[in-house]
Structures are given as structure tokens and as C-alpha cells.
Amino acid sequence: MGIFLYSKQRKQRVESCIGCWLFRYLCMFHQKEKMEDGLGLDYLGPNSTLYSSGSLLSLLDGTPPFVTPSKTGSRSELVMFPHKEKMEDGLGLDCLGLSSGLYSTGSLLSLFGGTPPFVTPSKTGSRSGTLSLSFKYSLSLSHRHCKTYRYEKELPGVDIFVCTADPAIEPPIMVINTVLSVMAYDYPPEKLSVYLSDDGCSDLTFYALLEASRFSKQWLPFCKKFQIEPRSPAAYFSTISKPLDPIEAMEWASIKKLYKEMKNQIEYATSQGRISEEIRREHRGFFEWDSGTTRHDHKTILQILIDGRDPKAVDIEGQPLPTLVYLAREKRPQYHHNYKAGAMNALIRVSSKISNGHIILNVDCDMYSNNSQSVRDALCFFMDEEKGHEIAYVQYPQNFEKVTKNDIYSSSLRVIFEVGIHMQALSRILPLLFKSPFLFVVKKNILIEFIILLECLVMKVELHGFDGNGGPCYVGTGCFHKRETLCGRKYNKEYKGELKREKDWKVEERPSELVETSKIFANCTYEENTQWGKEVSLSLSLSLSLSYFLTNFMYVDMQMGLMYGCLVEDIITGLAIQCRGWKSIYFNPDRKSFLGLAPTTLLQTLVQHKRWSEGDFEIFLSKYCPFTYGYGRITPGLQIAYCIFFLWAPNCLATIYYVVVPPLCLLKGIPLFPRISSPWFLPFAYVIIAKYGYSLGEFIWCGGTLQGWWNDQRMWMFKRTTSYLFGFIDIILRQLGFSKSTFVVTAKVVDDDVSQRYEQEIMEFGTSSPMFTILATLAFLNLFSLVGVVKRVAMGVEISVLEPLALQIIHCGLLVIINLPVYQGIIFRKDKGCMPPSLAVKTVILALLACSLPYCV
Numbered sequence: 001m002g003i004f005l006y007s008k009q010r011k012q013r014v015e016s017c018i019g020c021w022l023f024r025y026l027c028m029f030h031q032k033e034k035m036e037d038g039l040g041l042d043y044l045g046p047n048s049t050l051y052s053s054g055s056l057l058s059l060l061d062g063t064p065p066f067v068t069p070s071k072t073g074s075r076s077e078l079v080m081f082p083h084k085e086k087m088e089d090g091l092g093l094d095c096l097g098l099s100s101g102l103y104s105t106g107s108l109l110s111l112f113g114g115t116p117p118f119v120t121p122s123k124t125g126s127r128s129g130t131l132s133l134s135f136k137y138s139l140s141l142s143h144r145h146c147k148t149y150r151y152e153k154e155l156p157g158v159d160i161f162v163c164t165a166d167p168a169i170e171p172p173i174m175v176i177n178t179v180l181s182v183m184a185y186d187y188p189p190e191k192l193s194v195y196l197s198d199d200g201c202s203d204l205t206f207y208a209l210l211e212a213s214r215f216s217k218q219w220l221p222f223c224k225k226f227q228i229e230p231r232s233p234a235a236y237f238s239t240i241s242k243p244l245d246p247i248e249a250m251e252w253a254s255i256k257k258l259y260k261e262m263k264n265q266i267e268y269a270t271s272q273g274r275i276s277e278e279i280r281r282e283h284r285g286f287f288e289w290d291s292g293t294t295r296h297d298h299k300t301i302l303q304i305l306i307d308g309r310d311p312k313a314v315d316i317e318g319q320p321l322p323t324l325v326y327l328a329r330e331k332r333p334q335y336h337h338n339y340k341a342g343a344m345n346a347l348i349r350v351s352s353k354i355s356n357g358h359i360i361l362n363v364d365c366d367m368y369s370n371n372s373q374s375v376r377d378a379l380c381f382f383m384d385e386e387k388g389h390e391i392a393y394v395q396y397p398q399n400f401e402k403v404t405k406n407d408i409y410s411s412s413l414r415v416i417f418e419v420g421i422h423m424q425a426l427s428r429i430l431p432l433l434f435k436s437p438f439l440f441v442v443k444k445n446i447l448i449e450f451i452i453l454l455e456c457l458v459m460k461v462e463l464h465g466f467d468g469n470g471g472p473c474y475v476g477t478g479c480f481h482k483r484e485t486l487c488g489r490k491y492n493k494e495y496k497g498e499l500k501r502e503k504d505w506k507v508e509e510r511p512s513e514l515v516e517t518s519k520i521f522a523n524c525t526y527e528e529n530t531q532w533g534k535e536v537s538l539s540l541s542l543s544l545s546l547s548y549f550l551t552n553f554m555y556v557d558m559q560m561g562l563m564y565g566c567l568v569e570d571i572i573t574g575l576a577i578q579c580r581g582w583k584s585i586y587f588n589p590d591r592k593s594f595l596g597l598a599p600t601t602l603l604q605t606l607v608q609h610k611r612w613s614e615g616d617f618e619i620f621l622s623k624y625c626p627f628t629y630g631y632g633r634i635t636p637g638l639q640i641a642y643c644i645f646f647l648w649a650p651n652c653l654a655t656i657y658y659v660v661v662p663p664l665c666l667l668k669g670i671p672l673f674p675r676i677s678s679p680w681f682l683p684f685a686y687v688i689i690a691k692y693g694y695s696l697g698e699f700i701w702c703g704g705t706l707q708g709w710w711n712d713q714r715m716w717m718f719k720r721t722t723s724y725l726f727g728f729i730d731i732i733l734r735q736l737g738f739s740k741s742t743f744v745v746t747a748k749v750v751d752d753d754v755s756q757r758y759e760q761e762i763m764e765f766g767t768s769s770p771m772f773t774i775l776a777t778l779a780f781l782n783l784f785s786l787v788g789v790v791k792r793v794a795m796g797v798e799i800s801v802l803e804p805l806a807l808q809i810i811h812c813g814l815l816v817i818i819n820l821p822v823y824q825g826i827i828f829r830k831d832k833g834c835m836p837p838s839l840a841v842k843t844v845i846l847a848l849l850a851c852s853l854p855y856c857v
């Protein structure tokens, strides 16, 4: 065991716990190869990859043959060509409106004034050499337009589910901003339905949604008329200042005023904690809340606030509005509500009666849409005539707004989601490079090869790595699903998926009848003796023969909706879908599609990670372990990829060892590592430098700062010694039948002074928590150990005596430096975010006790 096992590494891979560097590199190369031969990543994220390289290379001279990486021949044959053909004949990406997505990804298009021949890779490029640009453009334009028209009509219905759980920690004004942003998608409104699931069953949230339904009549036409982005009013008004155009400016001012009024009213009601009688009388929906209604005990409340079928449901310009529905599913103390998974399943059923959209988008209430094209972009994958039928879901990354520069809590999950901002930088530098004498030395295409290789390397960060092996996991928000795959359908080669099918969805019932008949689907008893949320455990052979028997039948895998009993319902559901043979897509365009709120206090972050690591590890120990359940169903690469997350929790053991044992041994003078003069020191030094160099390089490539990386290292250590430890213990206790898991909803509001400290990147403690007790005790333990060494030196102990302990001293010193914010929080700070004094006393005593341990044995 070496110090290199000391787990401060950022990617939390399996090997950090078991020392399997080899394993890691096998895993990496596997992913890399996938990307290079193009079977994986590029297909699954064609635009992010191809067009980013496209935009870069176009700057050189726009020669498209270089756009496709050379090794992707096989990929191109397999996948890109269908896309390409579609782009050329206008059936695919462009006609669905992805072209605008391409503009926003900074693609070639923007450089050539939208001239399509340059959008597509190699074959088109050579053609464009033979045909004149304008001739081809005018040809494709006419061709394209009629196909666009045809596709527009074929667009499927899309149901959007927004989940909220508690008006106190998820303020209604934030929730409706998310709702408004998704209502304003650039998509035919008659095919769009937005559902808000309120697990808090709060009339405050209902009131906010009612206000939003009124405001949408002005907001939606405004968004569409001026093509604004983002379409969450709060985000729009906080980022975009008054437009210069006088007409737009006037409308801007009036709609801003309207928004402010609405916001004030909602916030006033929220601060009062109740709805006034006057407002109550405005809508009969409020009468559903009677004196007996409590959050955990109430009947189903379902209200269709905008009925898309109603010809009178139009905005101020007479254009139809999307359907808008409020749902608080029934809750009874004797029935487990299964948290978000339960809410989603109720939504799936209720929506199947009301609008039955073929595609379902799921967003958390704190994640607004930042890109009005996202629906059309996602549909390009589903509607692809060659490969679309294989795809179960399209996952966008989770991006966060208001993350501070150095991301003190490391909440942006940069390496997990990021594609590599370096592309933008490179695209600026390269043209200069090519103009330089450097060109004479290195041949242009060799350099291009090199860049592409570099790109492959950098893009190989976690979700992109998944993408190379069959598709990303489902991460709970910003994900488009095919309804039927979410309802348990198994992939079947013969089935080509009929997106048009539900276009004919007609509901004849009157609105009040429709509400009554749909309500039943959200009742507690509805799921009794059904497959919702569960999977019937059949013996393997039986299930195999059944599957065989039912191949042409509909739902084979005996499980419907999101799965219950797991804290990360999203991950396990995605895994189950992939195991049913489906592919998924990771799509990460330059213009972020969704922006959410990251936790802004240390405790929130640690609690969130406890839930994640606990849920993930639980899957690993369950029958859904990717290595056993996934065997033969998903690729080995994907099995390994899942385990990057699933083994977060047990990682705590290695870290705790390295934070506790070396300082204790140092106190007693027991050397644990080789001397600096010994040749055995070299492998240690190599691994430490290589590991941290790699991690730092990766972080910077992904757009982070040096300080950000250091913060990230600290957060990994904190998470591993607290969140993962608690998650690990909870799982063990649960296996033994001692405890039950609970979903602790992350708070989305903090006091002003807390958010001020967050902006100043000052670490927030403020309360007593067992997690802080551990952090502070470990920090003091290392400090005391280091002080012990300094004392020995001061007392005249020769340096040579300490030489065998050199690595341990450095290790301890680094831990002290990384823990500086903890000491500050205990000793130097006096603000409200400091550590409570009682905690300080307790942890110092604990650390002293620990320090005395080596002397007792």
C-alpha cells in the first residue's frame, strides 16, 4: 500500500480504493478506443463532438474532409452518414431546427452564414468543391423547406414533468420560473403539455402556478416575438438589460413590470404562509384544500389550468397555449410515497390520460430551461430514421448557475459533465498557428490529427465515457424519455417506433370529467398489485423463456415507471432501461440546455452526496449490480463506468485510513513509507506526481481554475470522510435490517448572509452536525501531529532522524493546508457561518484523545 492510494483524487474511480491503476487505464483506453473507432461517443453525441471539431477546423480553411476524425470511418458509416444524409436532404437535423442549435454551438454554420454544405462532413465537402456554393445552397434550401414542413407536422407530443416537494425549501416563485421556461419552448404549443407535481401539496405552489398560467399569456408571445433566451423570466431579467430596439424596449419594460408584480404577490403569499380569502375566491381549485388537508395526508388534487384542447386557451396574440396541469398525488400515512419516483410514476399515468405525449421530459423544479431549442434538438435523435428507434432517452448535462469562480463546494461536477471548454480556446489559437512558419515544419494534417487526438483525450470524462459504451446514465433532470421505454418496454429490433402514433390522441371527455377520470391514476391504491416501480423477481431461466415468448409483445421486463426503494431512482431506472437493450444519448451543446441551483452550503453538499453515494452503493450491492445484472445486457465498459459512481461509498475506508493512521504513526515515530533516499521512493513519487498532474491538467482543460482544483481536492476529502462514510454505514445497517432510507430534499434557499459568504467563497459551517465533528476532529488530529514534529525539531532532534518520516510529514503538512478553512472556521472567524464553539471544544478533546492513542499501545 502506498500513499498514492490516499484518496484525494477527483474522479473517485474504483482503483483509488483498491489500488487498481491498471484497471483505470484499461477502462480509459476502452473508452478512448470507443471514441476513436466512433462506435460510441460520436454516435451518441454527434453534435457535441463532430460540430465542435467542425467549428475548430473550419477556422483553418473550412475544408470539411478534416471535420471527421480520421479513425472514425467506421463510425461515419454506421451513424454519422444517416445524420449527414438527413442534413443534406433536409430530413434530419436541420429540418427539425437543430440548425439553430448548431449556431449556438458555435458551429461551422455561423461562419459561413448558414451555408449547409459546410455543415456536413467529408462527402459533402468534396461535393462542395465541385458545385458552386450558392447553387448548392439554393438547391438545398428549396428541398429543405418542403421537408421541414412535412416534419413539423409529424412532431410528436411532448409532456414535461416538473417536480417539487416542499414550498419552504423550493420557493414557488422558483418553481414557476422553471415552469414558464419550459412552456416557452420553441415547439408547437398544441403538442406541448406541462405538468407540475407538487409533493408538498401546497396551495401556495398552486397559487403560483395559477399566476404563471395568467402570466404565460403575455410571456410566451414576448419570448417568441423577440426570440429571447433564456426563457425563465427571473433568469432573463437578471441577465439581460434593456434592449436597444425601442419597440422591444417598451414591451420589455411592460412585461418586466408585470413579472415583478406577480413575483411580489407570490412572495408575499409565501412569506405569509397562506392564501388570502380574496385570492381563494378567484379559482375553484383552492377549495380542494380543506381543513383536513395536510402534506402527508390528502386526496389527489388535479387541476387543468390551461386546457390545450380549449379553443379559448390562447395568449394575447390569439396563439394556442400549451396545456398546464397541477397535480398533488394522493398521500396517506399508511402508504409509502416513494419520493420522486412515486411522483414521476403518478405523472406518467395521469399524463397518459390527458395528453399522452410520446416523449417525456423530466426536470427538477430548480432547473430551468436555458435553451428554447432543446426539445427539437433532442427529437433529432429520437426521429432519426436509421437509429432513432434504438434510443430510450437523451440526457442533457446538469449545469449550474451562480457557481462561484473557484467553486468552493465543487458543485459544478465539472469533470463529470464537461465537454472541454478548451475547444473554444483552441479554435482561437489555431488559425494564428497556421499562419505562422510552424506550418512549414509540421504538415497541416498531422497537426489536425494531433488536435483530434487531444480532443478525444480530453473529452473522455465521465458521462462522455459512458456515452462511448452504450449511453449515459439517467441523472434525474434534463432528460427526454420515450414514454414507452419508461413504461417498461423492452428493445426489439423489429420494432421501429411510431412517433406519429399519439398525434391522433383525442380526448372526448369534458374537462371536469377528464379530471375525475385521471385522478384515479394518482391514488395510493392504484399501484397495488401492479408492476409500477417494481420488478417481479422471477428466476433467470423463467424470465428468459418468458422474454423469448413475449419478444413481439409489449412490456416484457415486468417493471413499469421509475423504480422504487432506491435513493437514486434515476440511476437505477436508467440502468434498467439500458439492460432492456436500449441506447441512450448524452447531448452537451455549447449553449447550456438547463441551468440549476447547486448547493450553497457545506452541509447541503455533504448531505446530497451522502444520498447519492448511499443510493449508488445500494445498487451495487443489490441484484442490479452492473457486473451481474448487466452481464450480457450492457457492455463491460458500461458496467465499469457505472461502478465509478457505485463505489463512491466504500472509498471512504481508504481515505479515512490515510487521514488517521499516518499522523498517528508520525506522532509515535513509526515510518510508513520508504525514505527519500531509497529507490523505493521513486514509484511513490511517480504515482503522486502523475496522479495529481493528470487530475490538475484535466480540471484546467475542463475550464476550472487552480484554486478551483484545490477546492475540489478538499471537497473530495470531506465527502469521503463524512458523506461516503455515513452512506456506507447506513447501507450496512440497512442490509442488516436496522434502518430505512430517506430522501432528504436539498434546500434551494439560504439566508442573505449565507449567500453573501458563498459569493465570497467563505466556507459555511454555522450548525453542529456529526459531519462537522468528524471533519474538525480529523483536521485537529493532523495539526497536532504536525505540531509534534515541529516540537521535536525545536527540541533539537536531528533532521536525519526524521528522514524516514519525510513523506509522512509532507502528507500531514498537506492535510493541514487543505484543512485551513476548518481551522479558520473554528478559531479565527466570528461570523454566523463559523463552527459553533461547543463543537470546537468537543473536537479538540476528541483529537487529543486520538493523539494519546499511540502512547497507550
Ligand SMILES: O=c1ccn([C@@H]2O[C@H](COP(=O)(O)OP(=O)(O)O[C@H]3O[C@H](CO)[C@@H](O)[C@H](O)[C@H]3O)[C@@H](O)[C@H]2O)c(=O)[nH]1
Pocket: 163, 164, 165, 166, 170, 197, 199, 338, 339, 340, 343, 363, 364, 365, 366, 475, 476, 477, 567, 568, 569, 570, 608, 611, 612, 615, 743, 744, 745, 746, 747
Ligand atoms: O419526495 C420527493 C422528493 C424530491 N422530489 C423532487 O426531486 C427533485 C430532486 O430533489 P433534490 O433535493 O433537488 O435532489 P438533488 O440531489 O439535487 O437531485 C438529483 O439527484 C436525485 C436523486 O438522488 C434525482 O432525483 C434528481 O433528479 C437529481 O437532480 C426535486 O425537484 C424535488 O422536488 C419530489 O418530487 N418528491
Ligand SMILES: [Mn+2]
Pocket: 364, 366, 596, 746
Ligand atoms: Mn436539485
